[in-house]
Structures are given as structure tokens and as C-alpha cells.
Amino acid sequence: MRSSYYLKNREKEKARKKKYYLENPEKVKARGKKYRRENAEKIKARKKKYYLENREKEKAYKKKYYLENPEKEKARGKKYRRENAEKIRARDKKYNLENREKISARGKKYRRENAEKIRARDKKYNLENREKISARRKKWSLENPEKVKARSLKYYHENAEKLNAKHKKYSLENPEKIKALSLKYYHENAEKIKAYQKKYNLENPEKIKAQRKKYSLENPGKIREAQLKRRGYGEVKKGVVNRVIDANIFKYGSITCERCKKQCPGLSDYHIDHILPVSKGGSHEFDNLQILCAYHNFSKHVDIADYRGEKIIEPQGNLFN
Ligand SMILES: [Zn+2]
Numbered sequence: 001m002r003s004s005y006y007l008k009n010r011e012k013e014k015a016r017k018k019k020y021y022l023e024n025p026e027k028v029k030a031r032g033k034k035y036r037r038e039n040a041e042k043i044k045a046r047k048k049k050y051y052l053e054n055r056e057k058e059k060a061y062k063k064k065y066y067l068e069n070p071e072k073e074k075a076r077g078k079k080y081r082r083e084n085a086e087k088i089r090a091r092d093k094k095y096n097l098e099n100r101e102k103i104s105a106r107g108k109k110y111r112r113e114n115a116e117k118i119r120a121r122d123k124k125y126n127l128e129n130r131e132k133i134s135a136r137r138k139k140w141s142l143e144n145p146e147k148v149k150a151r152s153l154k155y156y157h158e159n160a161e162k163l164n165a166k167h168k169k170y171s172l173e174n175p176e177k178i179k180a181l182s183l184k185y186y187h188e189n190a191e192k193i194k195a196y197q198k199k200y201n202l203e204n205p206e207k208i209k210a211q212r213k214k215y216s217l218e219n220p221g222k223i224r225e226a227q228l229k230r231r232g233y234g235e236v237k238k239g240v241v242n243r244v245i246d247a248n249i250f251k252y253g254s255i256t257c258e259r260c261k262k263q264c265p266g267l268s269d270y271h272i273d274h275i276l277p278v279s280k281g282g283s284h285e286f287d288n289l290q291i292l293c294a295y296h297n298f299s300k301h302v303d304i305a306d307y308r309g310e311k312i313i314e315p316q317g318n319l320f321n
Pocket residue numbers: 257258259260261262292293294295296
């Protein structure tokens with residue numbers, strides 16, 4: 001408590017002190033320093049108490065000051081952070097470790113409440129930094145092949161249904177692209193694929209049998225069509241027509257005319273054509289058979305024309321099932 005004398009003579013006292021300070025600056029400074037050193041705890045406690053009791057006032061004051069001196073404040077903040085980088089890092093780390101739950105909850109809440117904003121911000125950032133992001137990803141992938149593999153496996157495992165549906169939709173909408181991709185892939189890996197299929201077929205006879213049976217049950221129309229064809233051709237070996245159909249599907253993604261390269265949408269819309277006509281000694285073997293649309297089968301008559309292009313490739317084993 002200040003004395004009533006002081007209260008009554010405030011201005012006079014202030015002036016006296018100022019005069020003394022101006023005349024004895026070193027002395028005053030040393031005294032202040034000594035006092036602060038000897039009473040550090042007390043000062044700290046007093047400051048804390050004051051701050052707790054006047055939190056709103058202090059906040060308002062700081063805000064006002066910051067608004068009036070933004071550059072100064074910024075510079076001070078920067079300087080402080082530069083000089084105390086280690087301290088700040090340690091403090092942040094400690095805080096993060098002690099408040100993990102709180103921070104996580106806060107982040108979740110923020111993301112929930114600002115989903116739109118975050119999405120827009122991310123999109124903008126991604127668009128503006130496409131090159132950078134792609135380079136960073138590439139670098140990371142090259143440095144972490146095992147992680148990439150594990151992640152991709154995990155992702156596929158968890159999203160198998162979704163991915164399959166997506167892939168199916170894409171295939172249906174982009175038959176040309178799929179055809180090109182499949183051809184390219186097969187062309188580049190023919191030996192490897194053949195060896196793999198052979199090995200697989202030898203190791204999984206029961207599986208192959210079951211798959212073929214399942215396939216037959218699920219495609220009765222196609223099987224019936226093949227049976228009709230076979231009946232018409234008399235001595236065609238069992239399975240040859242199916243092989244021709246399978247090879248065609250493998251090549252194009254769905255049954256497609258070898259001449260016009262158009263898809264044959266219905267079961268009766270395609271024909272098994274003898275490249276060298278039977279009347280001219282053509283066989284019923286795989287190599288002499290191709291698929292043509294109804295129009296081109298009828299318009300071909302008895303010409304000898306192989307429209308299949310490069311050597312026809314036969315799928316084996318589990319490529320489609
Ligand atoms: Zn055609």
C-alpha cells in the first residue's frame with residue numbers, strides 16, 4: 001500500500017524521481033538489477049498473478065499493440081524465434097508428446113469443420129506444385145521400393161471390390177485402350193507369360209478344371225453358340241471354337257470382327273470363319289479359324305483372307321477367370 005502522502009503528491013514525487021534518475025542513471029540501473037536478481041521468484045509470481053487477474057485486459061492490450069505495430073511485432077517475433085530455435089523446438093516437442101490426444105482431437109475437429117476449405121486449398125496447392133509433388137513422390141518411391149510394394153499390396157487388399165468394379169467399368173468404356181494395352185503387354189512379355197501359365201497350369205490342375213467348369217456355367221449362351229458352330233462343322237475338335245473365341249476376347253477385350261474391328265454385341269452377331277474355305281481343303285484347326293461379324297462373313301464368300309494381322313495369341317490358364 002502506498003502512503004497517503006504519496007497519493008496526495010503523486011506528480012511532485014514523480015518529478016523528483018525523474019530528476020534523480022536523470023542525474024544518477026547508473027546507480028538506478030544497478031539498484032534495479034540487484035532488486036530483480038534478489039527477488040526473481042517474487043517478481044515472477046507477481047507477474048503471473050497479475051496476468052491471471054487481468055488476462056482479458058492484457059490480451060486486448062497486446063492485440064491493440066500488435067495492430068498498431070505489426071512490423072515491429074513481426075520483427076521481434078522473428079528475432080525471438082531465431083535466437084531461441086532450440087528452446088522452441090524442445091518446448092513444442094514436449095507439448096506435443098504431453099498433449100497428443102488433445103492435439104489429435106483438435107485437428108480432427110478442425111478438419112471436420114473445414115473440409116471444404118481444406119479440399120479447395122489442397123487442390124490449389126496440388127495444381128500449383130504439380131511438378132514438385134511428382135518429383136518428390138518419384139524420389140521417395142525410388143528410395144523406398146519395399147514400402148511402395150507393401151503399401152500397394154495393402155491398398156489392393158483393402159479395396160479389391162472397388163478396384164475390380166472400377167477396372168471393369170473402365171474396360172467397358174475403353175475397349176480400344178484395353179486392347180492396345182493388353183497387346184502391348186503380351187507382346188513385351190510373351191515368353192514370361194507363357195512360362196508362367198504353363199507352370200501355373202501344371203501346378204493347379206484342379207483349379208483350372210474348376211475354373212473352366214465355372215466359366216462354362218456362367219456363359220451358357222456362349223457355350224451353346226460354340227456347340228452349334230461345332231455341330232455345323234461336323235468334325236471340329238472339341239474346344240477349338242472356344243479357343244478361337246477366347247483368343248479373340250484376349251486380343252480385343254470383347255468379341256470383335258477381325259475385318260472391321262467392330263465389336264459383335266450379340267451371341268448371334270459373330271461367325272467362326274474358315275480362312276482357307278473347307279471347300280478348298282481348309283481345316284477346322286485353330287490356325288484356320290477367325291471371328292468375323294455377320295456382315296463380313298457373308299460378304300467374304302469363298303475368298304481366302306486372313307484378317308487377324310500378326311500371329312494370333314492364345315490365352316491360357318487364369319488370365320480371365
Ligand atoms: Zn466386320
